[in-house]
Amino acid sequence: MTTIEEVVPVPSPGEGGADGTPLLEVRDLHVEFHTREGLVRAVNGVNYSVDAGETLAVLGESGSGKSVTAQAVMGILDMPPAQIPQGEILFRGHDMLKMTGEERRAIRGRRIAMIFQDALSSLNPVLSVGYQLGEMFRVHQGLSKKDAKVKAIELMEKVKIPAAAARVNDYPHQFSGGMRQRIMIAMALALEPDLIIADEPTTALDVTVQAQVMDLLAELQREYNMGLILITHDLGVVADVADKIAVMYAGRIVERAPVHELYKRPAHPYTRGLLDSIPRLDQKGQELYAIKGLPPNLLRVPTGCAFNPRCPKAQDVCRTEVPELLPVTEQDGTELVGRASACHFWKETIHG
Amino acid sequence: MGRYVARRLLQMIPVFIGTTLLIFLMVYALPGDPVRGLFGDKAGSPQVIASLRHEYGLDQPILVQYFNYMKDMILHADFGTQIASGRPVTDVLGDAFPVTLRLASLAFAIEVVLGITLGVVAGLRAGRATDNVVLVITLLFISVPVFVLGFILKLVFAEQLHWLEPNVNDSTNYGQLLMPAIVLAAASLAYVTRLTRTSIAENVRADYIRTAIAKGLPRRRVVGVHLMRNSLIPVITYLGTDLGALMGGAVVTEGLFNIKGVGGTIYESIVRREGTTVVGLVTILVLVYLVANLLVDLLYAVLDPRIRYA
The missing domain is CATH 3.40.50.300 (P-loop containing nucleotide triphosphate hydrolases)
Structure with missing residues (x-):
């Protein structure tokens, strides 16, 4: 069986990119699944490029x-049950969702x-x-x-x-x-x-x-x-x-950073937990750190920061307010390029 | 592959001996006697009966009869003689088999084309309205007995609408064979539909289907090449055995539509207690069945490269 397709116009490689448009940009993407048990919000406003x-x-x-x-x-989600209620996926500046x-x-x-x-x-x-x-x-x-x-x-x-x-x-x-x-x-x-x-x-x-x-x-x-x-x-x-890393938790990006920066100085307690749970030769014989608890059930995501029940640094504000993904700066206020964290206490996490 | 075929052919020998012996014994266990049957209501003279019995070898012990029968069959390809007409069983089958073959092929074609199409449609829409409608139709086909379905079709399409002939007068006319073929195919069609549906519904969620979609293949290629190749393997198994069963004729359907096929011939022979005819006919059918099964098993290896015969 041979199926030859008529050629559909696709944005050419030259288009976009040169003027600073990223190859791929995901903007405020939300994905939901309608299941028998209820609505599962699998992706809640993800941005990356x-x-x-x-x-x-x-x-x-x-x-x-x-x-x-x-x-x-990729466009290979089964729709339904999946749904994309909002967001844009720009490939060379063209929104693929449209x-x-x-x-x-x-x-x-x-x-x-x-x-x-x-x-x-x-x-x-x-x-x-x-x-x-x-x-x-x-x-x-x-x-x-x-x-x-x-x-x-x-x-x-x-x-x-x-x-x-x-x-x-x-x-x-x-x-x-x-x-x-x-x-x-x-x-x-x-x-x-x-x-x-x-x-x-x-x-x-x-x-x-x-x-x-x-x-x-x-x-x-x-x-x-x-x-x-x-x-x-x-x-x-x-x-x-x-080159760069985006750390995801419960459908959100919780930290974004260039690769070596992230390893050196994580700005989110979850990232820190992940790094601490890597077995290391110089800690032979000691008990290996593990993030306590389980990933949240997406049908009942905890209020506030989704990581708060497992977070060693959680305060009252973490249980009520969802932290936004905000730029991370040095102690003196100089910007750290490409870094962001969605933690109320990112300063304490990265600097001390 | 060659060794596998040889082994399978060798395995056919015990199966062949077993089935023929079983049928031979069962026919002889039945009360009645083909020679007495020749005389009908009149009582023949004991001398004539005894001489006829001797002529057909019916006075010998049953195992000797079986041995002689098998010897003739294997050495001279002689499947015995029909006592009522004096014709060789191969001749009798030669008349009936082409009729059954035509009916069976038509029924098989209906079953394959409709069954797989409905199954694929239902499987791709598993859980939705189309799927449920197909499910109910197949349930009806499976649960309604053949003779009921046959009479309903006859009543509607022949007696009332006059679209089709009620009976088959000319067994080479496929138009006339259509209605009996539909009746014959109905139940199997339902099974084929359900098997295909389940298989498709399961495989459509497989990782390799996701890969095929991610490759940017058009939907008809994803379904036609990637999904179908994998989903038809269980269906082929069923179709193979069903083809064997169809070749064996259908007593009820043939009776309903006045078709002179294998099923009717076997039925008549059983009524007349003609052991040799029954055994001869069934032996040939057993061979057909075994070959059909072997072909299906070989087809597996073609469809699924993970199956290798050695």
């Missing part, structure tokens, strides 16, 4: 809304691609990897089956899969976990998109393979000068790759 060649890491526990935000950007289904589909895969967490279940088990890779070229560029296969082999070589030509007709289950994730990366890379969203790309892999896959991803990102949104809950993965 990514430029070409830049890596944004979105950090957070399960249920913090990081994946839902990414799926909203586009038709066809316009969005033309962007998906070609301009914005996504890498999923579990490559085994995310690849179709009954189609060969060559077919699944080649499909990108056949559908978006109208290539013949034969040419698409040649391109698929090139892609597999690009992501360093040994004996690519011999393995192009193999099926996903015949590859190892790391090789499968490379195939996912190759698929996302196929049409050299402007932006790649990687949703926990290394979670299902063992540690040595994790490093290889992350290095590959970083290398390819530099080569193609792509924007990268890296969704993860692993602070170790982030440190080497990311």
Whole structure:
């Protein structure tokens, strides 16, 4: 079955960007799910932006809304039950939420691609990897089956899969976990998109393979000068790759900072908790810190700051007033570029 | 693959012996006697009966009869002789089988096309109105007995609307076979619909479907290639066994519409206590069934590369 698409006009790579418009900008995005138990507000006013060649890491526990935000950007949320009551997702300055289904589909895969967490279940088990890779070229560029296969082999070589030509007709289950994730990366890379969203790309892999896959991803990102949104809950993965970090909690961004600043001086108690719960060699023998309690139930988000029941620094104001995401400054009032925190007590957290 | 086929073919031997022996014993356990049956109401002279019984080998012990029957079948491809008409069983089946084949293919086509289409439509709208309507229709088809459905269709489409012929006069006319084929397909169609629906509704939430959408594939490709390939595997299993069952003829449907198919022939033979005819017919049907099953199993490997036969 060959389906060749009429070419839908897409904003060209030259458009936007040059005049300071970010590659992707998410503005005040809200996502809700209507469930039997009630309304779940999974994303509550998220703002972030990514430029070409830049890596944004979105950090957070399960249920913090990081994946839902990414799926909203991709346009692959199931609607219903999901709903986007307000917000804008600007790709090169064009609001994707106002586009038709066809316009969005033309962007998906070609301009914005996504890498999923579990490559085994995310690849179709009954189609060969060559077919699944080649499909990108056949559908978006109208290539013949034969040419698409040649391109698929090139892609597999690009992501360093040994004996690519011999393995192009193999099926996903015949590859190892790391090789499968490379195939996912190759698929996302196929049409050299402007932006790649990687949703926990290394979670299902063992540690040595994790490093290889992350290095590959970083290398390819530099080569193609792509924007990268890296969704993860692993602070170790982030440190080497990311340029800036957004920490999410209960559907909001609670802290935003350039990567090394965040590690050096967190400005939100939640971030501090995350950093303190990383095992460290110099603290061998001591008990490992853990943030007490569980992530909030999104059906009943605590009043005030959503983190207050788990926060060691919580005061009365935290239980009544939702803190806004405000810029963070040095003690003398000089601005810290790119830093913001949604904590009533950010000063105390960062400076003392 | 070759070794697997060989093993499966070898496995057919015990199945084949078992079924034929069972049928042979069951037919002979029934009261009555084909030779006596020839005379109808009149009592034949004991000498004539005895000589006829000897001629057909009916005076020998049952296992010897079975052995002789199997020997003839395997060595001479002789499936026995119909006592009432004196014709070879293969001839009798040769008359009936093409009729059943036409009816079965038509019913099978209806079942596959309608069943899968309805299943896909319902599965993609799982939980919504369309899904519920399809669910109720399939429930009706499953619960209404064949003869009731047959009579209703006859009454409405033949007697009142005069769209279709009430009975089949010419078994090569597919127009006439349409109504019996629908009746025959109804229940299976409902099962195919439900199987497809469940399978589609489950797979549509799979991660690889999300990937396919994220790749920017058009919806018809997502459903037609990515979803269907995965969802049809359980449906194929059912269709394979059902095809075997359809080939075995349908006593009730054939009777309702006056079709001279395999089902009717077997029914007549049972009434006349013609063991050899029944065994001959059923043996051939068992073979058809086994081959259909083997083909389905081989089709699995084509549909799902994770299944490998060695």
